[in-house]
Amino acid sequence: MSAPGQSRGGRPAVLSREKIIAAALAVIDADGLEALSMRKVGERLGVEAMSLYRHVPNKAAMLAAVVDHLAAQAAVRLPAATAWTDALLDFGHHYRQVLLAHPAAVPLLATHPVSPEVGAQLLGQILATVDLGETSLEDVQLAFQSVAVFTLGHALAQVGTPPGRREAPQQADAGYYDTWFETGLSALHRGFMAAHPTRHG
């Protein structure tokens, strides 16, 4: 009972994989992706950089873990039996929220692909929940993946500081990106509906 992995002695761990992932994300949020270093993550945890290597094989793996951590948040809990075409909209909006919650981490999601396990689990959960109607699983999968890449691409455009501005996230801009996103997402939605008509209208 309450055996957190059998440990037969040894110095008690101050660090953990989860703490490291959280600290890395915090550094990214605070200082940006380019400023992230193993030394800085260690500093935030009150630890030397080399200590991190007891829990993470290298920097790339740490970043991959951050990616999976964020991707896991993109899981939407949909009401069962939602028409898959409508679920596209819910998924897109939710995924966008997750991305914009960590603007500096968006380029990371773009660069390092989500691990196959997490990706499959995510997609599988959606496909299992949603009402497929008469559409094949493959077609629905392609639709969700299309919404995902559109959403990521759009978020990249939004968070990418256009060189010439001094990092001021204008109020007016937010509105522009919002309507842009809605325009594109609803076009995808309409397009997939037209390709896969249902008898429910």
Place this chain on the structure above:
Amino acid sequence: MSAPGQSRGGRPAVLSREKIIAAALAVIDADGLEALSMRKVGERLGVEAMSLYRHVPNKAAMLAAVVDHLAAQAAVRLPAATAWTDALLDFGHHYRQVLLAHPAAVPLLATHPVSPEVGAQLLGQILATVDLGETSLEDVQLAFQSVAVFTLGHALAQVGTPPGRREAPQQADAGYYDTWFETGLSALHRGFMAAHPTRHG
């Protein structure tokens, strides 16, 4: 006559901004984005790394120049008076070709936004060429931008090596990504057509 920029003396230039951009792209194509360094670009030009700084303020600016160089290639020369909805398809296909011609550079396009000048010039050229029908300029612009971010997002997914594979660009995969792209692009196309019906059918 034949005065290539008035130069009042000085050591003749072996380097040029253009040569540096080309060399940087060549390094990216050959060794990948992460392996790109000022030293390596210099080496490819038979020059020390510090020499590059006479023509480029720093590494970030050099990468930004590579981005603009690639983005400029995405300019499509469309037959005038093409319906803008059809031009969406041409643009998407052409942009994707440009991206997949330099797979290792795609993450760069994702991370460093295209400069406002190049972006505006690109979009302006399209908007000036295409037949707008009865659709407002703003709506057409949003449609093209949506296709652009979808295409970039999709290319990112394709070139991002899913961790677990050993960089083998499978034959079967290429087909999967092709149909995925066509599915998404045609959904966008249908969606925008439905939102902006024309009397020409």
Place this chain on the structure above:
DNA sequence: GCAGGTTTGTTTAGAGCGTAAGCTTACGTT
């Protein structure tokens, strides 16, 4: 011809990075 002036590429050097190797610390067990 030859001394500036000017532009280009090189050298030197410093701060910061990721991380391999070995060491010390702190615990459970014997």
Place this chain on the structure above:
DNA sequence: AACGTAAGCTTACGCTCTAAACAAACCTGC
């Protein structure tokens, strides 16, 4: 108390970008 083991620290190496001072190669005015 001694041992085994796991966690964190120290040191060190090679690599990165780039600031600053220097050398080389050209044009122009004398």
